[in-house]
Amino acid sequence: MSFRPEILPVLVLLALPTLCKADNFSWTQPQSNVPTGNFDESRFLPAPSPQGSRPAPPPPKPAAVPRRSQKPPAPRKENQLTVLKRELSGQKQEASLLKIRIAELEAQLVSHQRNSLFSSFTPAVSEALRSTVALLLPPTKSVYLRADPSSSMSSVGEDKLTDYATGVMIGKNIAMMHQRNKLLNISTDNDAVITGIEDYLNNRIRVPENELRERIEERESSLQEATEAYAWRHRQDGAKYTEQFVKRAGVHRSPGGFYYQLEKKGQRRIAATSTVDIQVTEKLIDGTVVNDMKRTGAVISQKLSEFPPMFKEAIELAGNGGVMTLVVPPELAYGDRGQPPQIPPGATMIYQLSVVGVRG
Secondary structure: OOOOHHHHHHHHHHHHHHHOOOOOOOOOOOOOOOOOOOOOHHHOOOOOOOOOOOOOOOOOOOOOOOOOOOOOOOOOHHHHHHHHHHHHHHHHHHHHHHHHHHHHHHHHHHHHHHOEOHHHOOOOOOOOHHHHHHHHOOOOOOEOOOOOOOOOOOOOOHHHHHHHHHHHHHHHHHHHHHHHHHHOOOOOOHHHHHHHHHHHHOOOOOOOHHHHHHHHHHHHHHHHHHHHHHHHHHHHHHHHHHHHHOOOOOEEEOOOOOEEEEEEOOOOOOOOOOEEEEEEEEEEOOOOEEEEHHHHOOOEEEEHHHOOHHHHHHHHHHOOOOEEEEEEOHHHOOOOOOEOOOEOOOOOEEEEEEEEEEEO
16 A cells, blocks of 8 residues: 555644653643642643634643641730730729829819809808808809909919919819818828929929829829728718707608708798799708808809709708708718818718798
8 A cells, every 4th residue: 555645644643642641741621620730831832723623721720729827826824914914004004094083073073063153142252151052053153263352463464364274273173182181191292292293394204104103003092091981980970960860859851861850841832943042051960160151141042943952852841931950961962072171071961951032
């Protein structure tokens, strides 16, 4: 049989798979997402496509195997406890500073209450009167600071009055702190306090911050213990006094929680919209007079609906022209903070209330 040249390409195609068999190479289409071992497609040329057919797509690249993220070793328990203790210590320090700030704001509120409605009274109103006014009047009135008529404001310019007022309020808070500490037998050096303020404003603090925080925490703890002990003693004394007071004839307990004795019954009921004039004598259970409006001639005048609940209830019980004595537990009066130096923490208060006029 003679050799036919036209069948040469067919013979080459039949022998090509055997000649190209190497390194796990296969002409079969690999399954999707299955790696092809050590196959390196750069070593081979694509097989010729038959005429009229599309070229076969190249085999997919092996899917990248994700590497497992190596987690850092878990910290030892000792390290965790150290971190927690450090965080707890920082939180305690922040809480201590926050409590101090709250105490300062409460002192400002007390000062605000004790000076409310100051313009409604004569200039002869005593310092002790402010205690009763703080209980009787809501804290939404304007604050009036008592000026010293003998002093001159020529040294304080108009543009500096706000800063001057800020300094006065800071000084007032320091004075109240000094009075409170003195009442609790805790000494306070005003010169050291002022030096601390000056050093802070001049950015020259001489003591490390952590030591300052420790000292403040110690002082706060001492004040808390002294206040609680002082208030507890006064609460006990107040309870004994109240126990004896309720044995008197005609003593009743009001729905609001205070005890009262009517010395003179008023003539008629008082409407909530009526304007009521009252005078109050305020005393401690040992007889110390905190304020005597009858002696000074001061009168508190406002609508019945505007009085605090305790005094509103007492006025309604007394009636127009009525006179009554109230024994008020500390939770309805000045609480465990008191108003040093006139009113100690936990003090039970005695009020003699007189309704001297009703209009409307």
